[in-house]
Amino acid sequence: MRYFLPVLFFCFGHSLFAQSYALSDLMATPYLSGLTAASKQSTLLFTANQQGKRNLFMIDGPDQPARQLTQFNEDDGLELTSVSISPDGEWAVFVRGGDHGANSAARPTNAASYISPQKIQLYSVNLGSGELKNLGDGDFPQFHPGSKKIVFINKSQPWIVPADGSQAAKPLFQVSGSVRGMQWNPDGKALAFTTRRGAYSFIGVYNEGQSRIQWISPSFSRDDYARWSPDGKQLAFIRQPASGGALDSLLKKKHSTWSVMVTGLDDENAKEIWKTPATLRGSVPSWQGAFNLNWPVQDRIVFLSYQDGWPHLYTIHPQTKSVQQLTKGKYVVEDISYSSDGSKIAFCANTGNTPGDNDRRHIGIVPVSGGEIRWATSGDGIETSPSFTSNDQSIAYFSNTAQRPLLPTVLKLEPNAKPALQGKELLGNFDYNKLITPKQVSFKSPDGITVYAQMFAPQNASSKSPAIIYVHGGPRRQMYLGWHNMDYYFYDYQTNQYLASLGFVVLSVNYRMGTGYGYEFQHPDNAGMNGASEYIDVLAAGKWLAKQPGVDPKAIGIYGGSYGGYLTAMALGRNSDIFKAGVDIHGVHNRKKKLNEEEYAPDFNEAARIAWESSPSKWVNGWRSPALIIHADDDQNVAFSQSLDLVNRLKTKGVPTEYLVIPDDTHHWLLFSNLVKVKTASIRFLQQQLMKK
Structure with a gap:
């Protein structure tokens, strides 16, 4: 038997294989991810992994070259994640370190075998000056609606820090359990969150200036995914049964139930406005974003369900409880994003008129109020990660083909507009x-x-x-x-x-x-x-x-x-x-x-x-x-x-x-x-x- 030693490295190239290009040349292709678009401006941010050198890039308008904002110039094994832009478009924040594709909660990793421990840290960038700030240890950042502060998770608890790093980060509050799913209300005076406590979880609200946490309809359940109404007076969330009780069959398929709940902040008990059908298809969706719960406009709550056999979007009226299916057909819906006014949803789906489209992705836009879907892209390419930008006048997304790798692309939402590829200079000289x-x-x-x-x-x-x-x-x-x-x-x-x-x-x-x-x-x-x-x-x-x-x-x-x-x-x-x-x-x-x-x-x-x-x-x-x-x-x-x-x-x-x-x-x-x-x-x-x- 033969064994490769851990340090063994095989050379590759034209001398080893008789083909038209070297593996090293193909693997030099940059991997682009984390595409984020400013809602008001035309600014695009994304990360690029260039042979292990991971950096944040910005494209500041049509036909502008990609500009590198960070200078992490080693193959150090530290990934960049959680890229977002402040509501006013002045700041960006991202996380460096950890393995956020792991099955467990992200923790520091040291793939490069450095002699000192590595960290998961928060960084901010001023998009005007390009100044980079290390804000300290933390993960899962969110901008305050006022754009000047960032709330994030550190050691399973919420912390807060000025976006410009002018003050050190400090705890915002501390509760039992592990905090996740934080969301500011529209005026930035209250923060909803989930605290997981083993087999169950609660929804809580931190109110600025108050000394106590407000608990939202606590029960023997797992409550999660809290979402504010646009007026900031109500919360919607998902309720599932807590684990426990006698063990059932391990081999038999079982329905996993869940409900959409709504409550006012002064209500003692939340109201169930929708419960999933008691079918296997109606179970908790094993899907990107799971329930994809959102409350984009006052009279529509959006969620995703597999109940008709495909993962589709639905809306429910919070008062009348009337349900409407927004997307229908034998295709999947993923990469969901909303226009700044909440009236439209962009998504990608594996459907279209080109043969083989069930093995591609194209972008659709549907009104939250219901109606005809506008298919923004089509053909033999693949389009993913859509988001609205430039005051909802355009959408930005990644596009690629069988030959060309992913590139940021912008499409104006007007008749006969053609998509504009961005950042082509990043691809180098390889002949794709x-x-x-x-x-x-x-x-x-x-x-x-x-x-x-x-x-x-x-x-x-x-x-x-x-x-x-x-x-x-x-x-x-x-x-x-x-x-x-x-x-x-x-x-x-x-x-x-x-x-x-x-x-x-x-x-x-x-x-x-x-x-x-x-x-x-x-x-x-x-x-x-x-x-x-x-x-x-x-x-x-x-x-x-x-x-x-x-x-x-x-x-x-x-x-x-x-x-x-x-x-x-x-x-x-x-x-x-x-x-x-x-x-x-x-x-x-x-x-x-x-x-x-x-x-x-x-x-x-x-x-x-x-x-x-x-x-x-x-x-x-x-x-x-x-x-x-x-x-x-x-x-x-x-x-x-x-x-x-x-x-x-x-x-x-x-x-x-x-x-x-x-x-x-x-x-x-x-x-x-x-x-x-x-x-x-x-x-x-x-x-x-x-x-x-």
């Missing part, structure tokens, strides 16, 4: 026309489910090609027919492109449990630890790929990260006859349950048996194909011990195994040099095993 346009394909799983995928076919292949199944993580994700707006999949898209340039056929599979194809697809029967039915789609993809005329059926590999790593390990353990090699990146491998003999669900033993059957570690006896196992040991999403368990089992069985261990990094490869190691090792391994090079 060399990239392949993936083709949408579909096939049927044995149980009749239609599965969509994107195929990357090598250009000018003269014989049957080796092939690779790519499995995304999540599992609540969807890969597109172009660059992705999430950083993890932005770089996986690069990897798929590069593998195709080497001569591989790559099939990126949107398996069941993923998003984009409706409730039943996202919530299938017998999935995850209850039977791993999603693996049926991965196996079907491998069999479908083996039948394609340009594919060598004896040279099919598989790779993926996180949930994709889990399914990669399942494929190698259960079907080494089809999958001849694989790269398993920080996957879950052992889902066996531990028995609590004092109290456990009535079907615990059966659930434990099925969970073990759904674990890759269970299937090592049939594992024959070579594997590369990759994991970082500060992973806050999948425990490092999951790969320890699998590696030890594979060693015992004599399975040819290589590994790459990354000390101190997380699930999201915060250090760019570590990301390069992972991608290079993965590509090299697949090439060696399937091309015999």
Whole structure:
């Protein structure tokens, strides 16, 4: 058996691979995120990760170049998040540090292995002068409506600091539990918040000048997502049952109920104005922003529900309780934002008139009062992260294609207006026309489910090609027919492109449990630890790929990260006859349950048996194909011990195994040099095993 040492680094470039560009050149593509638009001005802010150097950029008007506002010039593993602009457009605030994609609350990380501890810190920038201020330790900032102060979370409690840093930050108040979800009322004299206290949570209000917190209709529930009415006299929030009571079945699907509540500040008890239908579709939406509760205009409260089988927007009148569905159709709604007057909603959705649009995103605008949706974008591109700007006269968003990466784009909301790309100078000199346009394909799983995928076919292949199944993580994700707006999949898209340039056929599979194809697809029967039915789609993809005329059926590999790593390990353990090699990146491998003999669900033993059957570690006896196992040991999403368990089992069985261990990094490869190691090792391994090079 061969092993990669933690510090091993593979060189890459034209000398190693005979293709038209080097992996290093493609990976130099900057990843842009955090697009934020000023509501009154035409100012755009966004972050750019340029080979690990993460900085804040500003575009101050049409046709203006992107201007770098910060000078963080090392690959230091410190991400930039929570970018926002003050209501008056004078200040910006952002957070530096932590891993905000982790499953647990963000904590300081040290992916670069510095000898001193790292922090999560708040910064402000004066957008006129460019002056940068370090405001101290903190996270999740929000501007006061007056723009001069910022409230934020530090050690699970709310703090406040002047935007210009003229005074040191100080606690705003302190309560039991962990504070989250803060929102100022319109005049800035009261702050609503949630305090989580284990199995339950309360809504509280801090009133300026008062010595006590006002609690809003406390109950034996989990109350969260407090939203002020536009006049500041009422609050809407979401109420869910607190956890507790006798344990129910672990295998049976169950409805999770929730309600929209409304209360005046002087009311003793909140009123339930809407309760979700008692159906599986009506359960708590497993979706970006969850309930997406908002109160944009006085007579409309907006929320998102999956109740008709797709995640759509609804409004409810706070007095009459009449409900109206704003968006309808077989598509998803996400990236939701509001005009400054609250009258319009911009969102992106996977629908349109171009073939394959269910694997893209386009932007729609709908009146909060209801009515026809205006589809602002269309075609074979992908548009995400919309927001209104320039006094609601324009929308700003990220756009990309199969070839061109994400760039800020502005579209005036007037007839015949054309989108204006911004920041093109950031892309450098790489020739993106060399990239392949993936083709949408579909096939049927044995149980009749239609599965969509994107195929990357090598250009000018003269014989049957080796092939690779790519499995995304999540599992609540969807890969597109172009660059992705999430950083993890932005770089996986690069990897798929590069593998195709080497001569591989790559099939990126949107398996069941993923998003984009409706409730039943996202919530299938017998999935995850209850039977791993999603693996049926991965196996079907491998069999479908083996039948394609340009594919060598004896040279099919598989790779993926996180949930994709889990399914990669399942494929190698259960079907080494089809999958001849694989790269398993920080996957879950052992889902066996531990028995609590004092109290456990009535079907615990059966659930434990099925969970073990759904674990890759269970299937090592049939594992024959070579594997590369990759994991970082500060992973806050999948425990490092999951790969320890699998590696030890594979060693015992004599399975040819290589590994790459990354000390101190997380699930999201915060250090760019570590990301390069992972991608290079993965590509090299697949090439060696399937091309015999």
